[in-house]
Amino acid sequence: MFREFLPSLRKQSLVTKRPASIADMMEEFWREPFGSFPSFPLLKDQGYPTLDISEADSQIIVKAELPGLEPNDVEITVDDDMLSIKGEKKFEEEEKKDNYHRIERSYGSFHRTVLLPCAVKSDEVKAKFDKGVLTITMAKSEKEKGRKIMIES
Known part of the structure; x- marks a missing residue:
């Protein structure tokens, strides 16, 4: 019986932006078990989407996993x-005839802001979306490229 109502409960909790049932609270706990404990700052700083940030001589590359999204869903x-x-x-409307035991895919809005290793040229930022991975390439600002300093002896 409960399995029939799970998709509608999940949709209701997304609309109201709060748990609609004990099942939502349990699901949230299993998704982020230490989220309410301030003594675990490393676990609490994990965000969505997950990011890889790398740096080369003249550019910074950020890769974000965004499965199930389209380029026009991201800003x-x-x-x-x-x-x-x-x-x-x-949230994708599920068919009523499906007999769900569990729904683990997350839905809703997200916002992630990160500090980059250095300033970048905002007019030279390029983004590419391929197979659920967003790749952002940013040219470093001239003032941040640095220069080699010779040591006098």
Whole structure:
């Protein structure tokens, strides 16, 4: 009986942005078990989407996993040394005849802001979306490239 109502309960909790049932609270606990404990700052800082940030001589590359999204579902902004990625993953209406035991895919809006290793040229940012991976390439600002300093003896 409960399995029949799970998709509608999940949808209701997304609309109201709060748990609609004890099942939602349990699901949230299993998704982020230490989220309410301030003594676990490393676990609490994990965000969505997960990011890989790498640096080369002249550019910074950020890769974000965004499965199930389309490029028009995501907004990217860059301001000096801050990168923001935000968007929304919409709930797909499930067929009533399906007999769900569990729904683990997450839905809803997300917003992730990270500090980049250095300032970048915001007018030279390029983004590519391929197979659920968003790749953002940013050219370093001239003032941040640095120069080699000779040591006098």
